[in-house]
Amino acid sequence: MSPVAHNFADRLIEAIQRTRAPVCVGLDPVYERLPAAVREKHVAPCPAILEFGRGIIEAVADLVPALKINSAFFECHHACGIQTYDTLVREARLRGLLVIGDIKRADVGHSTDMYARAHLGGVKPESSQDGDLPDAVTVNPYLGVDGVQPFMEAARANGRGLFVLVQTSNPSAKEVQQLKLADGGTVAERVASLVALWGAAEGLVGQCGYSAIGAVVAPQEVELTRRLRVAMPQSVFLVPGFGAQGKTAREVALCFKKDGTGAIINASRSVIYAHDDAQYAGQDWKSAVAAACREFVSQAAKCATAL
Amino acid sequence: MSPVAHNFADRLIEAIQRTRAPVCVGLDPVYERLPAAVREKHVAPCPAILEFGRGIIEAVADLVPALKINSAFFECHHACGIQTYDTLVREARLRGLLVIGDIKRADVGHSTDMYARAHLGGVKPESSQDGDLPDAVTVNPYLGVDGVQPFMEAARANGRGLFVLVQTSNPSAKEVQQLKLADGGTVAERVASLVALWGAAEGLVGQCGYSAIGAVVAPQEVELTRRLRVAMPQSVFLVPGFGAQGKTAREVALCFKKDGTGAIINASRSVIYAHDDAQYAGQDWKSAVAAACREFVSQAAKCATAL
Numbered sequence: 001m002s003p004v005a006h007n008f009a010d011r012l013i014e015a016i017q018r019t020r021a022p023v024c025v026g027l028d029p030v031y032e033r034l035p036a037a038v039r040e041k042h043v044a045p046c047p048a049i050l051e052f053g054r055g056i057i058e059a060v061a062d063l064v065p066a067l068k069i070n071s072a073f074f075e076c077h078h079a080c081g082i083q084t085y086d087t088l089v090r091e092a093r094l095r096g097l098l099v100i101g102d103i104k105r106a107d108v109g110h111s112t113d114m115y116a117r118a119h120l121g122g123v124k125p126e127s128s129q130d131g132d133l134p135d136a137v138t139v140n141p142y143l144g145v146d147g148v149q150p151f152m153e154a155a156r157a158n159g160r161g162l163f164v165l166v167q168t169s170n171p172s173a174k175e176v177q178q179l180k181l182a183d184g185g186t187v188a189e190r191v192a193s194l195v196a197l198w199g200a201a202e203g204l205v206g207q208c209g210y211s212a213i214g215a216v217v218a219p220q221e222v223e224l225t226r227r228l229r230v231a232m233p234q235s236v237f238l239v240p241g242f243g244a245q246g247k248t249a250r251e252v253a254l255c256f257k258k259d260g261t262g263a264i265i266n267a268s269r270s271v272i273y274a275h276d277d278a279q280y281a282g283q284d285w286k287s288a289v290a291a292a293c294r295e296f297v298s299q300a301a302k303c304a305t306a307l
Numbered sequence: 308m309s310p311v312a313h314n315f316a317d318r319l320i321e322a323i324q325r326t327r328a329p330v331c332v333g334l335d336p337v338y339e340r341l342p343a344a345v346r347e348k349h350v351a352p353c354p355a356i357l358e359f360g361r362g363i364i365e366a367v368a369d370l371v372p373a374l375k376i377n378s379a380f381f382e383c384h385h386a387c388g389i390q391t392y393d394t395l396v397r398e399a400r401l402r403g404l405l406v407i408g409d410i411k412r413a414d415v416g417h418s419t420d421m422y423a424r425a426h427l428g429g430v431k432p433e434s435s436q437d438g439d440l441p442d443a444v445t446v447n448p449y450l451g452v453d454g455v456q457p458f459m460e461a462a463r464a465n466g467r468g469l470f471v472l473v474q475t476s477n478p479s480a481k482e483v484q485q486l487k488l489a490d491g492g493t494v495a496e497r498v499a500s501l502v503a504l505w506g507a508a509e510g511l512v513g514q515c516g517y518s519a520i521g522a523v524v525a526p527q528e529v530e531l532t533r534r535l536r537v538a539m540p541q542s543v544f545l546v547p548g549f550g551a552q553g554k555t556a557r558e559v560a561l562c563f564k565k566d567g568t569g570a571i572i573n574a575s576r577s578v579i580y581a582h583d584d585a586q587y588a589g590q591d592w593k594s595a596v597a598a599a600c601r602e603f604v605s606q607a608a609k610c611a612t613a614l
Contacts, residue, residue, distance in 0.1 A: 028417065028418065030417065030421075070414070070418050070421075072412075072414055072417075072418040072419070072421035072422045072425065073417075073418070073421050075389075075421065075422065075425040075426075076421045076422075076424045076425035077425075078389055078390075078393055078425070078439070079386045079387070079389040079390040079393065080386070082382075082385055082386040082389045083385075083386040086385055086386065102414075102418075104412070104413060104414050104447075105379075105411070105412075106411060106447065107377070107379055107409075107411050108475055108476060108477035108480075109477065110335065110337065110379075111335065111377050111379040111380070111409075112379070114337075114377075114379035114380050114382065114383045115379045115382065115383075117383045118379065118382040118383035118384075118385070119382075132385070140411075140413065140447050140449050141449065141483060142447050142448065142449040142472060142475075142483055142484065143472075143475050143477055143479065143480060143483070143484075144477065144478075144479030144480055144481065144482030144483055144484075145479045145482060146477040146478060146479040146480070147477075147479075165449060165450075168415055168449075168450050169415060170415035170416065170450055170451065170453040170454075171451075171453060172450065172451030172452045172453040172454075173415075173450060173451055173453070174451065175451030175452060175501060176448055176449055176450070176451055176494065176497070176498065176501075177449065177450075177451075179486075179488055179494060179497055180488065180489040180490070181486055181487065181488060181489060182487040182488060182489050183487070187483065187486060187494060190483070190486060191483065194482060194483075
């Protein structure tokens with residue numbers, strides 16, 4: 001791997017350009033929602049989820065740069081769920097996808113070190129597990145830099161990245177993130193300025209000008225999205241809220257810079273459960289996923305160039 | 308189990324009174340720090356951590372009401388770590404300890420549902436796994452009530468509890484938690500008022516007057532601790548920072564009410580790594596842990612009555 005390609009942001013931007021798809025597909029597998037054709041073959045959830053995940057990887061690998069795998073949907077199956085998660089992370093990477101582990105972790109001191117080791121390999125990657133680890137993870141900023149620093153160090157050491165939660169897509173996001181501060185702006189804007197600071201640190205900014213430290217930014221108010229885009233000029237935005245969560249192209253477009261770079265839009269259910277969508281009736285489930293993914297990529301590409 | 312005892316706060320307060328120990332012991336096992344006597348017997352980390360955890364449970368079970376197990380130290384060993392975590396949760400509960408899963412999770416929508424199912428059994432507990440699940444977990448408030456609600460519902464349905472991160476013990480806690488708000492107070496104080504609101508909901512307050520929704524509160528400034536104690540009258544405080552993290556008895560005392568209830572102090576490394584402490588030299592490691600635990604309980608009990 002060349003020094004240039006080693007930086008996560010460089011790898012991500014290159015993959016987006018190559019696929020012409022500023023997106024990632026979110027793998028949030030709920031056993032009850034899997035295609036009957038998959039469920040019928042297995043008596044336990046984990047093997048069914050593994051087969052489903054493999055089918056998703058196969059269906060989207062040539063269409064998109066990245067897969068986001070949410071740990072919550074695997075943790076609820078305990079050890080066998082984690083085994084399934086690790087297997088899918090490894091196989092998606094082998095298939096050429098960048099993998100974002102959507103783990104939303106943060107702790108302090110030694111505990112954060114352990115999370116960073118678990119998910120990004122720490123600063124001394126254990127080679128036996130390293131291939132199972134995602135290219136990037138999501139982290140929570142409530143604990144300040146202490147909750148993020150070991151992830152940053154692992155990202156720098158291993159050519160990996162992170163996306164810090166700044167502005168989330170849920171209705172109650174405003175309860176904490178939109179609190180107005182005494183010296184101006186909101187909590188989310190202050191977190192954005194921390195992310196900009198963290199991301200500018202030595203060894204994290206790639207040749208492409210973006211940092212390995214990105215941000216999760218869900219479009220809320222238009223002016224807020226604009227301010228966040230300005231506040232984090234070197235951060236790639238991971239944008240939830242497309243598809244099932246119902247944000248418009250115009251709202252999402254503001255997460256991109258004018259040159260069409262700087263954001264990666266996620267869709268989960270609208271792609272992976274395409275077998276439930278009347279629009280794709282009559283196709284086998286993997287063809288339905290590929291068709292829904294193509295439609296998603298087409299819409300996302302319009303967002304990137306809408307400004 | 309009686310209806311009274313079903314509420315987590317009632318179970319916790321009863322256990323604190325029975326043991327006369329307003330504490331929990333934190334199990335944060337790092338393989339490299341385990342006693343040589345344990346490491347020598349195993350070629351892989353997980354069996355060593357399992358034996359160590361079992362020894363800790365045995366050493367402290369008659370001395371304290373609760374064990375806090377931090378998921379970070381198990382996640383770094385992937386599936387076999389999670390298996391070990393689940394086993395220790397189950398065995399600690401069978402031994403009569405209340406178990407707090409220190410997971411610091413939060414997500415939105417279906418993802419939070421899945422975390423709540425994984426860690427507190429959701430609203431329809433899967434009986435096969437239910438005994439492996441902790442009595443309570445820690446959660447992160449950055450996403451607002453959406454990140455917490457499914458945990459609250461599971462807590463209500465299953466007689467379990469949660470501790471919401473309000474004020475953490477790390478130096479950079481201030482970067483977000485201590486931001487001053489335009490209409491007065493800080494982010495942590497606003498989160499405290501949310502915790503008070505959430506905890507007062509129907510079905511969560513026990514006969515003891517405390518709610519199943521507690522708060523993680525690390526003593527920082529004296530006045531801040533006082534304000535947080537007033538802001539969350541029905542919440543038990545889970546207090547980190549004792550022992551290795553170096554808070555004084557006076558600072559910790561402010562987390563209790565004047566009647567000596569309302570807080571549970573955690574110590575991790577100063578108890579579980581007592582074999583490294585010159586004070587306990589010459590004892591086998593489990594005896595050292597029990598001795599360190601007795602000393603910790605004695606100091607904590609003084610904090611509870613120091614006001």
